[in-house]
Amino acid sequence: MRQSLVLPAVSLLSLLPTALTTTSAKRGLVYVPPENHPDDDNIWDSSTSDLTWYYNYNYAATPSLSKSKLEFVPMLWGASTADTGTPFLDAVKAQIKSGTNVSYVLGFNEPDGTSATGGSGIAADVAANAWIKQIEPLKKLGVKLGAPATTGSPDGFTWLQDFFNFCDGGCNPDIMPVHWYGNFEGMASHIGQKMAAYPNMKIWVTEYGYPNQDLETTQLFYNQSSEYFDRVANITRYSYFGGFRSSVSNVGPNVAMLTQDGKLTDIGSWYLGGAATHNKPKGAAGRVTIFAGWSVVVAAAGLWTLL
C-alpha cells in the first residue's frame, strides 16, 4: 500500500521541474568570509551551482575562488580625504593587463550609512573626487561602472543627488545598485523609484533580504523576489545576502543559505538552481540578532577589505 502510493508521487514530481527549481544567469554571490569553515566556499562554486558572478567588497578576488567559474566584480568599498594615489584603479588595470576579463566594477558600499551598520560613511564630495580619480577612468577601458550602492533609506536618494552634483558630469555609471532589507512590496517600490530617477542605468540588486522573519515569510519573500528579478529585463543582476551559516547570521537565521552545519537550506538550494533540501536553519543559542541591518557581517568584511 505504502509503496504503491510512493511511486506515483515521485513520478508526478518529476513532471514538474520548472515549478520546483528555477535557474537564472543573473544570480551572483555576496561573498562573506566564513568564520571557521573555509570549506563552505566550495559550495558556491560547485558543479551544480548556478551562480555566475560574485563580489567581496574588495579590489582583489577571493583566493579560494580565484580559479572558480564565477566572474569576479571588484569594488572600491570606501574613500577618505586621507587617501593617496590610485590603488583601486591600479589594481583593476593590473588585472586587465594580466588577462582577466573585468567587465564591471562597483563603487562604494553604503556611503550614506555609518560604520555601525556596515556603511562606508563617505561625504558626497569626497566620494565624487574619488570616483573621478579611481573609477571613471575605467570606462575608457570598456569596463561598466556600478554607481555608489546607497542604503534602502530615503536619504540614499539625497546622497546620490549630492554626489552627482559634485561630480558635475564627471561620474557616468552604467548600473544603479540597490540594497534592501525589508518586505517585498517595499523593495519593489524602492526599485521602481530608482528606475524612475536613473532611467538610463541597469539595476543590480547587490544586497537584499527580509531579516528576522519566520521561515515561511522568509521563503515567500525569496520566491517573490527571484520571480520579479528574473522577469524584469532592466534588473540585470542580483545577489542575495545570505551566503553564510544561519548560526552566524546577523539578519536572523532564516535568511541564511547554509544551516548551522553548513548544509544548503531550501533558499540556498533554490538560489543555486536546485530543489528544496528541507534542511532547517537554526540560530546560535544565545546569539542576539537585533536588526542592525547587515552590520556585523559586512562591517567585518569591510574591515578586512581595508587591511
Ligand SMILES: *[C@@H]1O[C@H](CO)[C@@H](O)[C@H](O)[C@H]1NC(C)=O
Ligand atoms: C567577459 O565577461 C562578460 C560578462 O560576464 C561576458 O559578457 C564576455 O563575453 C566576457 N568576454 C570574454 C572575452 O570572455
Ligand SMILES: *[C@@H]1O[C@H](CO)[C@@H](O)[C@H](O)[C@H]1NC(C)=O
Ligand atoms: C530599460 O533601460 C533602458 C536603458 O538602459 C531604458 O531606455 C528603458 O526605458 C528601460 N525600460 C524600462 C521599462 O524601464
Ligand SMILES: *[C@@H]1O[C@H](CO)[C@@H](O)[C@H](O)[C@H]1NC(C)=O
Ligand atoms: C517557494 O517556492 C518553492 C518552489 O521553488 C515552493 O516549493 C515553496 O512552497 C514556495 N514557498 C512559498 C512560501 O511560497
